[in-house]
Amino acid sequence: MKKNILRVGVYLFVFIFVAFIVWCRHIFSGGPDAVILMYHSVGAPHGELTSLDVSARDFERQMDFLSRHGFRVVRLTELAAMLRRGEKIAPRTVVITFDDGYENNYTEAFPVLKKYGFPATIFVVGSHLGEEYPVARRVPTRLLTLAQIKEMEGSGLVDIGSHTWTHSYLPGISDPQALRNEILGSKVKLEAALGRPVVSFCYPLGGYTRAARKMVQEAGYRVAVGINSKKGRPADDLYTLKRIKVAKKSRHMGIFFVQVSGYYLRMKESSS
Numbered sequence: 001m002k003k004n005i006l007r008v009g010v011y012l013f014v015f016i017f018v019a020f021i022v023w024c025r026h027i028f029s030g031g032p033d034a035v036i037l038m039y040h041s042v043g044a045p046h047g048e049l050t051s052l053d054v055s056a057r058d059f060e061r062q063m064d065f066l067s068r069h070g071f072r073v074v075r076l077t078e079l080a081a082m083l084r085r086g087e088k089i090a091p092r093t094v095v096i097t098f099d100d101g102y103e104n105n106y107t108e109a110f111p112v113l114k115k116y117g118f119p120a121t122i123f124v125v126g127s128h129l130g131e132e133y134p135v136a137r138r139v140p141t142r143l144l145t146l147a148q149i150k151e152m153e154g155s156g157l158v159d160i161g162s163h164t165w166t167h168s169y170l171p172g173i174s175d176p177q178a179l180r181n182e183i184l185g186s187k188v189k190l191e192a193a194l195g196r197p198v199v200s201f202c203y204p205l206g207g208y209t210r211a212a213r214k215m216v217q218e219a220g221y222r223v224a225v226g227i228n229s230k231k232g233r234p235a236d237d238l239y240t241l242k243r244i245k246v247a248k249k250s251r252h253m254g255i256f257f258v259q260v261s262g263y264y265l266r267m268k269e270s271s272s
Protein backbone atom coordinates (compact mmCIF):
# COMPACT_ATOMS: atom_id res chain seq x y z
CA MET A 1 0.00 0.00 0.00
CA LYS A 2 2.75 2.39 1.07
CA LYS A 3 4.75 1.45 -2.04
CA ASN A 4 1.82 2.27 -4.29
CA ILE A 5 1.36 5.69 -2.71
CA LEU A 6 5.07 6.34 -3.18
CA ARG A 7 4.91 5.27 -6.83
CA VAL A 8 1.92 7.54 -7.52
CA GLY A 9 3.77 10.38 -5.80
CA VAL A 10 6.85 9.87 -8.02
CA TYR A 11 4.71 9.75 -11.20
CA LEU A 12 2.92 12.92 -10.12
CA PHE A 13 6.21 14.70 -9.42
CA VAL A 14 7.67 13.66 -12.81
CA PHE A 15 4.47 14.79 -14.58
CA ILE A 16 4.46 18.21 -12.88
CA PHE A 17 8.19 18.63 -13.51
CA VAL A 18 7.87 17.82 -17.25
CA ALA A 19 4.81 20.09 -17.57
CA PHE A 20 6.81 22.89 -15.92
CA ILE A 21 9.73 22.42 -18.34
CA VAL A 22 7.35 22.47 -21.34
CA TRP A 23 5.69 25.63 -19.96
CA CYS A 24 9.10 27.32 -19.47
CA ARG A 25 10.15 26.45 -23.03
CA HIS A 26 6.89 27.92 -24.30
CA ILE A 27 7.25 31.13 -22.29
CA PHE A 28 10.97 31.81 -22.55
CA SER A 29 11.91 30.57 -26.02
CA GLY A 30 12.78 33.27 -28.54
CA GLY A 31 13.78 35.84 -25.91
CA PRO A 32 11.71 38.66 -24.41
CA ASP A 33 9.16 40.78 -26.28
CA ALA A 34 9.18 44.57 -26.44
CA VAL A 35 7.02 45.95 -23.64
CA ILE A 36 4.41 48.67 -24.19
CA LEU A 37 3.25 50.07 -20.85
CA MET A 38 -0.22 51.59 -20.52
CA TYR A 39 -0.74 54.24 -17.88
CA HIS A 40 -3.83 56.35 -17.28
CA SER A 41 -3.86 58.79 -14.39
CA VAL A 42 -0.70 59.57 -12.41
CA GLY A 43 -2.01 60.53 -8.99
CA ALA A 44 -5.57 60.10 -7.79
CA PRO A 45 -7.74 62.84 -9.31
CA HIS A 46 -10.52 62.13 -6.82
CA GLY A 47 -8.61 61.40 -3.66
CA GLU A 48 -8.37 57.62 -3.81
CA LEU A 49 -6.42 55.54 -6.33
CA THR A 50 -8.66 53.48 -8.61
CA SER A 51 -7.66 50.51 -10.74
CA LEU A 52 -6.71 52.99 -13.49
CA ASP A 53 -4.29 55.05 -11.42
CA VAL A 54 -0.73 54.96 -10.16
CA SER A 55 0.43 57.38 -7.49
CA ALA A 56 2.96 60.04 -8.48
CA ARG A 57 5.46 58.46 -6.10
CA ASP A 58 5.05 55.00 -7.63
CA PHE A 59 5.37 56.41 -11.14
CA GLU A 60 8.70 57.99 -10.19
CA ARG A 61 9.86 54.70 -8.57
CA GLN A 62 8.94 52.80 -11.74
CA MET A 63 10.82 55.21 -14.00
CA ASP A 64 13.78 55.07 -11.63
CA PHE A 65 13.66 51.25 -11.84
CA LEU A 66 13.77 51.35 -15.65
CA SER A 67 16.64 53.83 -15.56
CA ARG A 68 18.73 51.94 -12.98
CA HIS A 69 18.28 48.58 -14.70
CA GLY A 70 19.33 49.75 -18.14
CA PHE A 71 15.98 49.62 -19.93
CA ARG A 72 15.89 51.36 -23.30
CA VAL A 73 12.76 53.51 -23.49
CA VAL A 74 11.82 54.17 -27.12
CA ARG A 75 8.99 56.04 -28.82
CA LEU A 76 5.96 54.03 -29.91
CA THR A 77 6.57 55.11 -33.52
CA GLU A 78 10.19 53.97 -33.23
CA LEU A 79 9.11 50.53 -32.06
CA ALA A 80 6.53 50.36 -34.87
CA ALA A 81 9.23 51.21 -37.42
CA MET A 82 11.50 48.48 -36.03
CA LEU A 83 8.66 45.94 -36.18
CA ARG A 84 7.79 47.04 -39.72
CA ARG A 85 11.39 46.47 -40.81
CA GLY A 86 11.28 43.04 -39.18
CA GLU A 87 14.14 43.93 -36.84
CA LYS A 88 14.86 41.86 -33.78
CA ILE A 89 13.90 43.98 -30.77
CA ALA A 90 16.59 44.16 -28.11
CA PRO A 91 15.72 42.84 -24.64
CA ARG A 92 14.65 45.51 -22.11
CA THR A 93 13.00 47.66 -24.77
CA VAL A 94 10.09 49.60 -23.28
CA VAL A 95 7.50 52.04 -24.63
CA ILE A 96 5.53 54.32 -22.28
CA THR A 97 1.96 55.34 -23.15
CA PHE A 98 -0.84 57.20 -21.34
CA ASP A 99 -4.54 56.93 -22.18
CA ASP A 100 -7.28 59.58 -21.93
CA GLY A 101 -5.02 62.66 -21.52
CA TYR A 102 -5.53 63.47 -17.83
CA GLU A 103 -4.16 66.81 -16.69
CA ASN A 104 -1.93 65.05 -14.17
CA ASN A 105 0.04 63.59 -17.10
CA TYR A 106 1.36 67.16 -17.39
CA THR A 107 1.57 68.12 -13.71
CA GLU A 108 2.89 64.78 -12.31
CA ALA A 109 4.26 62.56 -15.09
CA PHE A 110 5.87 65.07 -17.45
CA PRO A 111 8.44 66.37 -14.88
CA VAL A 112 9.50 62.76 -14.19
CA LEU A 113 9.78 61.94 -17.90
CA LYS A 114 11.98 65.04 -18.30
CA LYS A 115 14.13 64.02 -15.32
CA TYR A 116 14.91 60.63 -16.88
CA GLY A 117 14.78 61.77 -20.53
CA PHE A 118 12.14 59.13 -21.32
CA PRO A 119 9.87 59.61 -24.36
CA ALA A 120 6.15 58.78 -24.12
CA THR A 121 2.94 58.91 -26.12
CA ILE A 122 -0.25 60.43 -24.69
CA PHE A 123 -3.55 59.44 -26.33
CA VAL A 124 -5.99 62.32 -25.99
CA VAL A 125 -9.75 62.64 -26.48
CA GLY A 126 -9.92 65.54 -28.94
CA SER A 127 -13.43 66.82 -28.21
CA HIS A 128 -12.90 67.69 -24.54
CA LEU A 129 -9.38 69.13 -24.19
CA GLY A 130 -9.04 71.27 -21.06
CA GLU A 131 -12.45 70.21 -19.76
CA GLU A 132 -13.79 68.13 -16.92
CA TYR A 133 -14.94 64.96 -18.69
CA PRO A 134 -15.82 61.48 -17.39
CA VAL A 135 -13.83 59.62 -20.14
CA ALA A 136 -13.64 56.08 -18.72
CA ARG A 137 -14.64 57.06 -15.18
CA ARG A 138 -17.89 57.63 -13.39
CA VAL A 139 -16.88 61.14 -12.36
CA PRO A 140 -15.61 63.93 -14.58
CA THR A 141 -11.84 64.40 -14.48
CA ARG A 142 -9.77 67.38 -15.65
CA LEU A 143 -8.14 66.73 -19.03
CA LEU A 144 -5.03 68.30 -20.58
CA THR A 145 -5.35 71.71 -22.18
CA LEU A 146 -4.09 72.38 -25.69
CA ALA A 147 -1.34 74.63 -24.24
CA GLN A 148 -0.09 71.83 -21.96
CA ILE A 149 -0.12 69.38 -24.86
CA LYS A 150 1.80 71.78 -27.07
CA GLU A 151 4.39 72.42 -24.36
CA MET A 152 4.96 68.69 -23.88
CA GLU A 153 5.20 68.05 -27.62
CA GLY A 154 7.59 71.00 -27.91
CA SER A 155 9.95 69.34 -25.43
CA GLY A 156 10.59 66.61 -27.99
CA LEU A 157 9.78 63.91 -25.42
CA VAL A 158 6.03 63.57 -25.79
CA ASP A 159 4.09 62.46 -28.86
CA ILE A 160 0.34 62.96 -29.05
CA GLY A 161 -1.88 60.22 -30.42
CA SER A 162 -5.63 60.04 -30.99
CA HIS A 163 -7.89 58.22 -28.54
CA THR A 164 -10.86 58.98 -30.87
CA TRP A 165 -12.89 62.19 -30.83
CA THR A 166 -15.30 61.33 -27.99
CA HIS A 167 -13.85 58.17 -26.36
CA SER A 168 -16.54 55.98 -27.91
CA TYR A 169 -16.41 52.21 -27.80
CA LEU A 170 -15.89 51.52 -31.51
CA PRO A 171 -17.56 48.07 -31.75
CA GLY A 172 -20.74 49.82 -30.58
CA ILE A 173 -20.83 52.20 -33.59
CA SER A 174 -22.70 50.88 -36.62
CA ASP A 175 -22.85 54.10 -38.67
CA PRO A 176 -19.70 54.26 -40.88
CA GLN A 177 -19.78 58.08 -40.90
CA ALA A 178 -19.78 58.19 -37.08
CA LEU A 179 -16.89 55.71 -37.06
CA ARG A 180 -15.01 57.87 -39.57
CA ASN A 181 -15.51 60.93 -37.37
CA GLU A 182 -13.98 59.12 -34.38
CA ILE A 183 -11.01 57.73 -36.32
CA LEU A 184 -10.21 60.06 -39.23
CA GLY A 185 -12.03 63.14 -37.91
CA SER A 186 -10.07 63.10 -34.65
CA LYS A 187 -6.80 62.87 -36.58
CA VAL A 188 -7.61 65.75 -38.91
CA LYS A 189 -8.84 68.04 -36.10
CA LEU A 190 -5.97 67.22 -33.75
CA GLU A 191 -3.43 67.83 -36.49
CA ALA A 192 -5.03 71.20 -37.25
CA ALA A 193 -4.88 72.18 -33.56
CA LEU A 194 -1.31 70.94 -33.00
CA GLY A 195 0.22 71.82 -36.36
CA ARG A 196 1.88 68.36 -36.40
CA PRO A 197 1.05 64.95 -37.84
CA VAL A 198 -0.80 62.58 -35.51
CA VAL A 199 0.27 59.06 -36.44
CA SER A 200 -0.67 56.85 -33.52
CA PHE A 201 -4.11 55.68 -32.43
CA CYS A 202 -5.54 53.99 -29.35
CA TYR A 203 -8.87 52.09 -29.26
CA PRO A 204 -11.05 53.24 -26.31
CA LEU A 205 -11.50 50.37 -23.84
CA GLY A 206 -9.39 48.30 -26.22
CA GLY A 207 -12.42 47.69 -28.44
CA TYR A 208 -12.05 47.29 -32.18
CA THR A 209 -13.60 45.48 -35.12
CA ARG A 210 -12.08 44.49 -38.45
CA ALA A 211 -13.78 47.52 -40.04
CA ALA A 212 -12.40 49.89 -37.37
CA ARG A 213 -8.90 48.44 -37.67
CA LYS A 214 -9.03 48.83 -41.46
CA MET A 215 -10.27 52.41 -41.16
CA VAL A 216 -7.43 53.26 -38.76
CA GLN A 217 -4.92 51.94 -41.28
CA GLU A 218 -6.55 53.76 -44.21
CA ALA A 219 -6.74 57.02 -42.24
CA GLY A 220 -2.94 57.14 -42.34
CA TYR A 221 -2.04 56.15 -38.79
CA ARG A 222 1.24 54.28 -38.61
CA VAL A 223 0.51 52.35 -35.42
CA ALA A 224 -2.45 51.54 -33.15
CA VAL A 225 -2.62 50.00 -29.71
CA GLY A 226 -5.22 47.99 -27.83
CA ILE A 227 -5.39 47.28 -24.13
CA ASN A 228 -4.68 43.74 -23.09
CA SER A 229 -3.87 40.55 -24.80
CA LYS A 230 -6.11 37.70 -25.74
CA LYS A 231 -5.00 34.22 -26.60
CA GLY A 232 -4.50 33.69 -30.29
CA ARG A 233 -4.23 37.34 -31.31
CA PRO A 234 -1.00 38.17 -33.17
CA ALA A 235 1.63 40.04 -31.18
CA ASP A 236 3.11 41.88 -34.15
CA ASP A 237 0.04 43.45 -35.81
CA LEU A 238 1.01 47.13 -35.95
CA TYR A 239 -2.68 48.11 -35.78
CA THR A 240 -3.55 46.15 -32.64
CA LEU A 241 -0.35 46.13 -30.60
CA LYS A 242 -0.77 44.69 -27.14
CA ARG A 243 0.01 46.64 -23.97
CA ILE A 244 0.52 46.00 -20.30
CA LYS A 245 -1.67 47.89 -17.85
CA VAL A 246 0.31 49.56 -15.10
CA ALA A 247 -1.98 50.52 -12.24
CA LYS A 248 -2.43 50.29 -8.50
CA LYS A 249 -1.17 46.70 -8.13
CA SER A 250 2.08 47.60 -9.94
CA ARG A 251 3.16 49.57 -6.85
CA HIS A 252 4.73 46.29 -5.72
CA MET A 253 8.08 46.42 -7.49
CA GLY A 254 8.08 42.62 -7.83
CA ILE A 255 4.93 42.85 -9.96
CA PHE A 256 6.33 45.75 -11.98
CA PHE A 257 9.54 43.75 -12.53
CA VAL A 258 7.53 40.85 -14.02
CA GLN A 259 5.42 43.27 -16.09
CA VAL A 260 8.48 44.79 -17.78
CA SER A 261 10.33 41.47 -18.11
CA GLY A 262 9.18 40.91 -21.69
CA TYR A 263 7.49 37.61 -20.72
CA TYR A 264 4.49 38.93 -18.81
CA LEU A 265 1.93 38.78 -21.64
CA ARG A 266 2.99 35.27 -22.61
CA MET A 267 2.58 34.16 -19.00
CA LYS A 268 -0.82 35.84 -18.81
CA GLU A 269 -2.00 34.35 -22.09
CA SER A 270 -0.81 30.88 -21.16
CA SER A 271 -2.88 30.98 -17.98
CA SER A 272 -6.05 32.44 -19.57
Ligand SMILES: [Zn+2]
Binds near residue numbers: 099
Ligand atom coordinates in the same frame (compact mmCIF):
# COMPACT_ATOMS: atom_id res chain seq x y z
ZN1 LIG B 1 -9.49 55.49 -22.58
